[in-house]
Amino acid sequence: MASSEIDALTQALARLPGLGPRSARRAVLHLLKKREASLTPLLHALALVDERLETCSTCGNVDTANPCSICADPRRDSRALCVVEEVADLWALERSRLFPGRFHVLGGRLSALEGIRPEDLTIDALVGRIGQGGIDEVVLAMNATLEGQTTAHYLAERIERFPVRVTQLAHGLPVGGELDYLDEGTLAQALRARRPVA
Amino acid sequence: MASSEIDALTQALARLPGLGPRSARRAVLHLLKKREASLTPLLHALALVDERLETCSTCGNVDTANPCSICADPRRDSRALCVVEEVADLWALERSRLFPGRFHVLGGRLSALEGIRPEDLTIDALVGRIGQGGIDEVVLAMNATLEGQTTAHYLAERIERFPVRVTQLAHGLPVGGELDYLDEGTLAQALRARRPVA
The missing domain is CATH 3.40.1360.10 (Dna Topoisomerase Vi A Subunit; Chain: A, domain 2)
Structure with a gap:
């Protein structure tokens, strides 16, 4: 019998991208079955993120500081x-x-x-x-x-x-891309932006 | 730049069944982007489950009480x-x-x-x-x-x-099952366990 706590957790997980109601239920059961190896670390990690992370008001990056480490880095x-x-x-x-x-x-x-x-x-x-x-x-x-x-x-x-x-950013063939498998749009971009061989 | 807090959360999520490293990262970004609608409820639900749920020492069910509500219910x-x-x-x-x-x-x-x-x-x-x-x-x-x-x-x-x-439990055709689509094992079980028409 799923209690209301389990229902709430299932619903919260089901809202994540890539998880639906069924897979969320499986995830909850996994969490309950492996409490120490799975539930406790997740809870701890989530609490830390909730507590420490904020959005940089300059650039929109997410970091433990505001301004974020990139905005604050004088070497950038x-x-x-x-x-x-x-x-x-x-x-x-x-x-x-x-x-x-x-x-x-x-x-x-x-x-x-x-x-x-x-x-x-x-x-x-x-x-x-x-x-x-x-x-x-x-x-x-x-x-x-x-x-x-x-x-x-x-x-x-x-x-x-x-x-x-x-x-x-340049558009063209991705590294490892084989012409035969690439879509026509990518091929057209790569051809249009062709460069002299160095 | 993903901070160590984000890495830890990504890894904790990636251990759930149905999520891998990539989908866990997407889930973390979703949580960070929709903090109030997504991260806070998940954290709250997880903390409640962690705090309140235990395994019934009689039957192994997971519930807010031990013995669980089924074991304790005199009407069962x-x-x-x-x-x-x-x-x-x-x-x-x-x-x-x-x-x-x-x-x-x-x-x-x-x-x-x-x-x-x-x-x-x-x-x-x-x-x-x-x-x-x-x-x-x-x-x-x-x-x-x-x-x-x-x-x-x-x-x-x-x-x-x-x-x-x-x-x-009886084995046989599932409700809505069409013979044409069922595996031979299920058909064999259903045939072997056939019953007189009521």
Whole structure:
């Protein structure tokens, strides 16, 4: 007999992406069966995240400090700003360790379908940051999706009036990509952006 | 940059069945993005479960009380005992509201492959409960899997010496099952156990 506590936990887990009611129930049973190995660490980790993490009021990153460790790091190049859709994208770029500048997290992408308009994202804050000066280059690192590219175009227009170089990530073959398996859109992009062999 | 708190939460979530490292990361981002709608309720639900739920020392059910509400309910038929593999199976049977007796949760099933032996399950406790008398019927409600049925056979042998009726769930066509889509094992069971039309 599932008690109300178990129901509440099942429902809270079922709201996570990738879990539905059935898999949430399985997860709850796993947690109950392996309490010390599973429930206690999860509870502890969740409580720590809840207690310590906050959103950086400058860039939108999530960190234990505000401003976040990237915004506060004097070794980061403050003249380069990389705009991403989500915190996950910032993390992905940080894992590559290739971008020396700072970030700006939009909190999503424009979407007519989902009703997400410019005012739902942190676009005004981005324009404000650029307007303050001191930035030479804005890298629009949106996803290579229709909505990501629409957002990039919109941002490029909004930023146009500032004396900054606006760039975007290159599109083309992914590493390891085989022509035979790639979609036509990627192939067309790769062909259009072809470069002389070095 | 994912802080150590986020890493710890990602790892704790990735250990849940149905979630891997990637989906756990997505879940963490979801939790961080919707803190009040998602992280807080999950934390609260988890803490309540951790605080309030315990395993019934009689039957192995998980409940806010020990003995659990089923074991403690005087309206339940104490002469019928239903043996199940997992707490999830007990809940499934309780949802059907058809079994009036009490339960015994084995905590798994015998498995040569996974190295699960009789002493790893609560079989001795089950034999003890039956040995105390007062039980007329033991329903072996194992899963209709090879391991479930092996477990049922083993239990039947262990219980043989007691003056109780040992039964098991019927096997056959599931409700809505179409012959054309059912496996041969199920069809064979259904044919072997065929009954006169009422």
